[in-house]
Amino acid sequence: MDNFTSDFSSGVGSGKMDTGTIMEQVKVQIAVANAQELLQASNRPARMTDKCFKKCIGKPGGSLDNSEQKCIAMCMDRYMDAWNTVSRAYNSRLQRERARI
Amino acid sequence: VNMDGQGVTADPQLQQFIEVESQKQRFQQLVHQMTEVCWEKCMDKPGPKLDSRTETCFVNCVERFIDTSQFILNRLEQTQRGRGSFSETMSE
Numbered sequence: 347m348d349n350f351t352s353d354f355s356s357g358v359g360s361g362k363m364d365t366g367t368i369m370e371q372v373k374v375q376i377a378v379a380n381a382q383e384l385l386q387a388s389n390r391p392a393r394m395t396d397k398c399f400k401k402c403i404g405k406p407g408g409s410l411d412n413s414e415q416k417c418i419a420m421c422m423d424r425y426m427d428a429w430n431t432v433s434r435a436y437n438s439r440l441q442r443e444r445a446r447i
Numbered sequence: 448v449n450m451d452g453q454g455v456t457a458d459p460q461l462q463q464f465i466e467v468e469s470q471k472q473r474f475q476q477l478v479h480q481m482t483e484v485c486w487e488k489c490m491d492k493p494g495p496k497l498d499s500r501t502e503t504c505f506v507n508c509v510e511r512f513i514d515t516s517q518f519i520l521n522r523l524e525q526t527q528r529g530r531g532s533f534s535e536t537m538s539e
Contacts, residue, residue, distance in 0.1 A: 365461050372468060383479050393483045401493055421493040425482070428490065431502055432482045435509035436474070 384425075394425045481512055 384394045402417035403410075410418070489504035 365458055365464075368461065369464050372464075376468060376472060380475055383475075393479060397483070397486050397490075398493075401490075417493065420495065424490070424493040424497055425486070427497040428486055428505055429478060429482045431497065431505045432485060432509055433478045435506045436478055436481065436513075439510060439513055440474075 384429075394422060397425060398422060481509055484512065485509065 383392070385392050398418050398421035401421050402414050485505050485508035488508055489501055491501075
């Protein structure tokens, strides 16, 4: 943590340190964005929140009752299971496509 | 010192990092999108685990989604070469 110059064109010492810092920051931002994708509303309902609301909440009451909360918790787990399944399947497909080339 | 006017991306290590991370992001985005779409097709009431029939549905869904995407790209390409409407190309 010696030198904090922002001279990206140097490629020596200080330049590389800043590149590393940039990379770390970008990785953190990507991780945050990924979590937000699941959880927070942007210009349309967040995916996990939207799906689990649809599956678990019938007529909205004055609060979330116990069965609704249990359903939401299970739904979240199943959504992550589904996400992992899709990720694996997509990855396999991509590898198969690349093997063909 | 590389002064080709690209500024920050003159650093090849950073450039490569950006490309790799962009690719990973595109992958993630598609997983998000397909999970959402396939959830509608495959998920009944969320239970204590993902049973094998549901899991198979998700796998098939991913494959068919990609097939659909490729099909559409191919047909678009063909119709742009002046073969007329989308449904006309079906008679080949």
